[in-house]
Amino acid sequence: MPANDSEPDPTYHVQVIDRVFQILDLLAQNKSELGATELAQRLELHKSTVHRLLVTLEKHRFLQKNPENAKYRLGWRLFELGTLAVSRVDLHSMARPHLEALVKQTGETAHLGVVAGGELISIASVETDRSLRLPGTVGRRSPLYCSSQGKSILAFSTEAAAAAMIRGIQFKGYTRNTITTAARLMVELERVRKCGYAVDNEEFEDELRCIGAPVFNHEGQVIAAMSIAGPAYRLGNREIPRLAAAVVLTSKELSAAMGYSNQLREAARSKPRRRPVS
Template structure:
């Protein structure tokens, strides 16, 4: 097929760069996922050109190819670019006030994370004024299968992608409570999807518990997770369902800020989150 030239008249444009950027823009505006055939059709370029561009973009982690369906989506390298990428992430900035409010509501440490190459990457952390600290750091990576933030993300992966991730990384045991089989993990993730939040029941570190919930972008795709973490003696079985409402509400509020229109009932949960934000938790 004939290849369309760039429409702008600027003499400084470089054709191959224009085309690569056009792919990124298509995935951004018309994604979240597009096949190679869809990209060829919408760009009006030939197959070999698009294939070469996709290969280069994938090598640089600017795009990712889904193991489950072979389609392409924007890659997390876009979130890491620049000398201070993490500190300037728009999504991180949008999450910040909600994390601060979550700390006020629960009195526990709040985290904001993404899934990157099968691991949890911590983008932000907010702590209450307590002497007992949660051993986590912005920029740190942890396994996904045994953390609250990680399981909240894994729960919404396509099944084949989850299986491939487990095949590559395994399910290492960190404590006696760690899930170490794919069957058990799938059962746990189904429960997370059903109730809307995850629980790390001392699965990564003994004495530490975590409650996580998924964050969605404008398309409804799960792109991040929010959690609170604290010592097991504070995150008791009785308190977890109460604390989980605040975590879910914070995740939904961030999702709204990212353009997600949400499901029925979200507004009521977020309204309660807002009403409770000014008050510290009672002990």
């Protein structure tokens, strides 16, 4: 009988890749950081071999090295890849009907985005049929600090995650309304947390406004953001509350489909939050 191509052959493997996954798994299982010596002992490998693997993993951001004790922890590249993997499978397929509903409610193009490589990347969109509209370009990248989706994700991420992302920002003024300092961004993120949505008020492109809200998973973690985008004159100050309500409601519905519950929201709200250090 021919072999089943859907199942991996256990006899075929690359030893160095096996060792890489052993290191990642061991660090994932431990709450504390681990050094090269301890990793080598637990994995029964030569320290020089482990050291070479650690340096390579750090280079590609799969691991982070603590300069104070030379020990390692999992890096942000794993978070980015994990976020993309989830978004392109369950999240992507689940989001489509919600995006379509949002377009019908608001009359504007709807987008879904996630963080990757320190930027906001669009992974799904549904265009409005209006003649004047923002094209729904999947793969479009924009800065976190001047996009409604990016600000939504920053505002509702954990303190540690938000601080790490903010430290990586190199502020640049794209328009007269662009936020260009960490201090101003912190004030804006506090406002976003209070009202539940973020507005890109012509901060990345002139004459373009966006309204975004966070999407959460079953663990209460923000994994994406949903938004609408359109010309500034259609997303005027009088229209923003009505449109924002539709975006927030739809993002909550998608979050519920991902397993998010009100209990998780209340638990998160009960925890004191400090401002991330810029």
